[in-house]
Amino acid sequence: MRSPSAKCIAPTRRILVNGSYAPSLINFRGPLLRAMVEKGLEVHASAPDIPAEIADELAAIGVKAHSLPLQRTGRGLLGDIGYFRALRRLMRSIRPDCVLGYTVKPNIWGSIAAKVSGVRSYSWVTGLGYVFIEGDGLGRKATQFVARQLYRIATACNHKVIFQNPDDMADFIAHRCLADTSKTAMVNGSGVDTAHFSPAPLPDAPIFLLIARLLRSKGLAEYGDAVKLLKGRLPGGRFQLAGMLDEGPDAISQAELDALIASGIEYLGPLSDVRPAIAAASVYVLPSWREGTPRTVLEAMAMGRPIITNDVPGCRQTTVDGHNGLLVQPHDAQLLADAMERLGQDSAMRERMGQASLDRVREIYAVERVNAAMIDIMEIEAI
Structure with missing residues (x-):
């Protein structure tokens, strides 16, 4: 059932999906991208260094691929700012009605870029990982602190923040990464294609x-x-x-x-x-x-x-x-x-x-x- 606010949302005709690892656009998000195309959307997807074969696979299901500069595991703020600017340029070019991010940097910088561009955005928190696993070292603690503060800024820009399990949602809120808890939503993981991954007989050996x-x-x-x-x-x-x-x-x-x-x-x-x-x-x-x-x-x-x-x-x-x-x-x-x-x-x-x-x-x-x-x-x- 739609929320009362749903009537205020303009129809989505063009969507941009931002990821941090090119193969994941096919391996993890391919079925969702295909489902969006089947809904009649013009679908765009971005990631760093998208090779030609993945761009071709995306094109085959009706998705336009865009390579953007992003250091997936780097800590450099200058590199992240470059990624943010590239996202802004891409949004000005394709003019999406809606932006979906998954993984940390696309969630943070894609959401902020969408807000500046006047575009509705969603963050899909597919795992908290390193940013929320406690550990030693000043560098780690500093990285975690900065990421959590940036997430708080980014989620203030989102229409919804989507989680895959209730523990992540509770910890995300407890660490003050989301001020407005009415924005939360939940899905059961990313899903698995049960036709592609079909049952196979168990070997006798352990x-x-x-x-x-x-x-x-x-x-x-x-x-x-x-x-x-x-x-x-x-x-x-x-x-x-x-x-x-x-x-x-x-x-x-x-x-x-x-x-x-x-x-x-x-x-x-x-x-x-x-x-x-x-x-x-x-x-x-x-x-x-x-x-x-x-x-x-x-x-x-x-x-x-x-x-x-x-x-x-x-x-x-x-x-x-x-x-x-x-x-x-x-x-x-x-x-x-x-x-x-x-x-x-x-x-x-x-x-x-x-x-x-x-x-x-x-x-x-x-x-x-x-x-x-x-x-x-x-x-x-x-x-």
Whole structure:
């Protein structure tokens, strides 16, 4: 049902979607962009350094791509100001009726640029991540302080601020990043294409898989320590890791990756298609410290995999302990190893929990449901 204010909003004919990583426009936002095109909108999308093949994929679904200068993990204010100016120029050029941002910098600078341009805007907080995970060091604390202040300015410009789980919304408000709590809205993650990620038979052997950007906050050290603890305890057990080395203060080094490999982890590298790796695994593991809604968990659930993840914001919403997986406390390799051993030794439990994952993802996280909720929140009508 529309809010009483919906009648005051002009029809949306042209929309700009801002991201911070070009492949995510296809891998994560492709179904939403396609749904917007199917509504009759003229859809534009921006990200830094969009390669020709991604621009072509976007064009194939009816989306115009725009490369903008953005340092995704940098802390330099001058670079961010350059990004803000580029957004302003783009908005003057295409004259959107509505702007949607996701991830920190597009949310902040895209929202402010939209306000200056007289355009309605929405921030999609797909995870709080580094800005809200407590840690040591003056540099980290300074970065967090500045980001939170900028978020408060940006959300004052937004029509709605959309969250993926109630923990993120509560913490966002508690840290004074949003003054007007009437602007909040909620969706169940980014959704997953349950036709693309279809069920696959479970292997007989206990094969564990973690897919993530190689960041400390994904729990990579705990995963490596758990693998060390499990040596000799799971006959036939294999432990795999896929993902790319990243940049920024939370990224692990090549030396740290080498140490994980030495601990007994099979490193699969970055994958353009994760489905074969998930199909070859019998348990999906994500010991992350915090998420919005972890997409890889949803993809593994859609393929019928039981989940082991942490009892932390974002992760706990996907997994019902003892039903479609096991929840463990963060930062505890022993508890993680115990959960992995429990599932690794019980193939019947893996089958039962894998089916429960499939049922749960179809009921709650199907991408069609999430896209419909996003379009409704943004008050977009078919043209």
